[in-house]
Amino acid sequence: xxxxxxxxxxxxxxxxxxxxxxxxxxxxxxxxxxxxxxxxxxxxxxxxxxxxxxxxxxxxxxxxxxxxxxxxxxxxxxxxxxxxxxxxxxxxxxxxxxxxxxxxxxxxxxxxxxxxxxxxxxxxxxxxxxxxxxxxxxxxxxxxxxxxxxxxxxxxxxxxxxxxxxxxxxxxxxxxxxxxxxxxxxxxxxxxxxxxxxxxxxxxxxxxxxxxxxxxxxxxxxxxxxxxxxxxxxxxxxxxxxxxxxxxxxxxxxxxxxxxxxxxxxxxxxxxxxxxxxxxxxxxxxxxxxxxxxxxxxxxxxxxxxxxxxxxxxxxxxxxxxxxxxxx
Ligand code: ADP
Numbered sequence: 141x142x143x144x145x146x147x148x149x150x151x152x153x154x155x156x157x158x159x160x161x162x163x164x165x166x167x168x169x170x171x172x173x174x175x176x177x178x179x180x181x182x183x184x185x186x187x188x189x190x191x192x193x194x195x196x197x198x199x200x201x202x203x204x205x206x207x208x209x210x211x212x213x214x215x216x217x218x219x220x221x222x223x224x225x226x227x228x229x230x231x232x233x234x235x236x237x238x239x240x241x242x243x244x245x246x247x248x249x250x251x252x253x254x255x256x257x258x259x260x261x262x263x264x265x266x267x268x269x270x271x272x273x274x275x276x277x278x279x280x281x282x283x284x285x286x287x288x289x290x291x292x293x294x295x296x297x298x299x300x301x302x303x304x305x306x307x308x309x310x311x312x313x314x315x316x317x318x319x320x321x322x323x324x325x326x327x328x329x330x331x332x333x334x335x336x337x338x339x340x341x342x343x344x345x346x347x348x349x350x351x352x353x354x355x356x357x358x359x360x361x362x363x364x365x366x367x368x369x370x371x372x373x374x375x376x377x378x379x380x381x382x383x384x385x386x387x388x389x390x391x392x393x394x395x396x397x398x399x400x401x402x403x404x405x406x407x408x409x410x411x412x413x414x415x416x417x418x419x420x421x422x423x424x425x426x427x428x429x430x431x432x433x434x435x436x437x438x439x440x441x442x443x444x445x446x447x448x449x450x451x452x453x454x455x456x457x458x459x460x461x462x463x464x465x466x467x468x
Contacts, residue, residue: 141174141175142173142174142175142284142285143174143175143176143177143281143282143283143284143285143315144166144170144174144175144176144177144283144284144285144286144287145176145177145178145179145277145278145281145283145286145317146162146166146170146177146178146179146286146287146288147178147179147180147181147184147221147274147277148162148163148178148179148180148181148202148206149180149181149182149184149185149340149341150180150181150182150185150195150198150199150201150202151184151185151188151190151195151198151340151341152198152340152341153198153201153340153350153351153352154201154202154205154340154350154351154352155328155338155339155340155348155349155350155351156328156338156348156349156350156351156389156419156423157289157325157327157328157337157338157339157340157348158289158340158351159209159351159422159423159426160322160324160325160328160389160392160393161288161289161290161291161321161322161325161326161327161328162287162288162289162322163205163206163209164209164322165287165322166178166206166209166211166216166287167209167210167211167212168210169287170216170285170287171211171212171215171216172215174284174285176215176216176217177216177217177219177281177283177451177454178206178211178216178217178218178219179218179219179220179221179277179451180199180202180203180206180218180219180220180221181221181274181277182195182199182220182221182222183221183222183227183228183273184221184270184273184274185198185199186264186266187264187266187267187270188252188256188264188267188341189256189261199220200437200440203218203220203440203443203444204430204433204434204437204440205351205352205426205430206218207429207433207440207443208426208427208429208430208433209351209426209429210426210429213443213446213447217447217450217451217454218443218444218447219444219447219448219450219451220444220447220448221277223444223445223448223451224448224451224452224455225452226276226280226451226452226455226456226459227273227276227277227280227455228273228276229459229463230276230279230280230455230458230459230462231269231272231273231275231276233276233306233462233463233466234272234275234276234279234302234306235269235272236466237302237305237306237309238269238271238272238275238298238302242298242301243268243269243271243272244268246271246294246295246298247294248270248271248291248294248295249267249268249270249271252267253267253268271294271295271298271299272298272302274295274298274299275295275298275299275302275303278296278299278317279299279302279303279314279315279317279458280455280458280459281451281454281455281458282314282315282454282458283315283317284315284317284318285317285318285319285320286299286317286318286319286320287319287320287321287322288319288320288321289321289322289326289327289328290321290326290327291327291337292319293319293321296317296318296319297319299317300316300317300318303315303316303317304316306462306465306466310462310465310466310467311465313458313461313462313465314458314462322392324388324391324392324397324398325388325389325391325392328385328388328389328392329381329382329385330347330348331346331347331348331349331361331362331364331365331366331382331385332346332347332364332365332366333347333366334366334381334382334384334385335381346361346364347361347365347366348361349361349362349419351423351426351427351430352427352430353423355420355423355424358416358419358420358423359416359417359420362386362412362415362416362419363412363413363416365382365385365386365412366382367380367382367383367386367408368380368382368383370383371407371408372406373387373402373405373406373407373408373411374402375387375398375399375401375402383408383411384398386411386412386415387401387402387411389415389418389419390411390414390415390418393415393418393419393421393422394418
């Protein structure tokens with residue numbers, strides 16, 4: 141059976157980008173057709189300036205939202221990365237296979253390091269080695285497929301490269317994984333700045349729809365989305381990124397094609413109105429289930445405990461084999 145692994149960072153409140161780019165497929169498709177593991181990758185949240193209590197709180201919130209979005213612990217494994225030592229154990233071995241040059245070429249590293257430096261902060265070494273830990277997350281589970289938004293393509297490529305290199309040098313140990321992306325909304329853009337991704341760590345509120353935003357807040361953010369000076373609704377990611385983003389969001393919410401939808405609108409106002417309502421409807425059941433789960437935090441804790449145990453059992457043989465293969 142296909143093995144699927146994917147993760148989410150507790151660096152901020154989860155966004156519509158996380159949901160349409162990744163989480164919704166995990167719940168609707170992946171957990172039904174594969175042996176699937178979904179991880180709150182809290183170690184990755186330490187690569188940038190962080191507040192310990194906030195990371196802990198956001199981890200639990202992410203876990204609760206994963207369950208609220210439809211992940212069923214009877215069908216898949218939901219757990220927290222730091223509860224399973226195998227990730228850090230394997231990461232070190234992979235650091236001995238990865239090179240400094242390939243780490244420095246990672247686009248996300250370059251962007252985030254530049255942002256840290258602009259703020260006058262220093263860049264943590266873990267920000268540079270982050271993709272190696274991500275490769276460990278994936279390879280420890282013998283993962284075949286990694287369902288992610290397309291911002292993660294380069295990191296999954298690195299995981300493939302490291303798996304192939306390790307296997308060539310030390311004998312076959314790892315399955316070589318591949319990334320899968322949703323057909324629509326693989327990269328949801330910031331509503332106020334359609335040139336940049338809707339990212340949860342950005343803190344640029346008005347352009348980001350959070351999964352727990354109230355309907356009125358969602359409506360306000362979508363209605364104020366930046367479009368452009370044209371008038372007709374056409375789907376063109378290069379020339380009309382703001383409108384294309386709205387069309388993609390609407391298409392993803394309604395299971396339609398953005399190109400087809402563009403013909404149905406005579407004005408930006410009508411497109412925004414329908415997009416806002418579609419997002420409100422997509423979020424409604426997730427928010428309702430989230431409220432129920434918040435009333436019973438012990439249930440979420442129990443899911444995470446059982447998930448960590450299962451994840452540990454799944455990862456340990458592969459990580460042990462890697463230790464033997466490399467000469468330890
Ligand atoms: P973030 O960038 O919000 O911190 P994570 O690194 O935690 O997100 O990624 C969790 C998942 O959500 C990944 O599969 C990632 O590709 C996906 N994702 C994140 N932002 C977006 C977006 N704006 N559009 C589509 N998918 C996204």
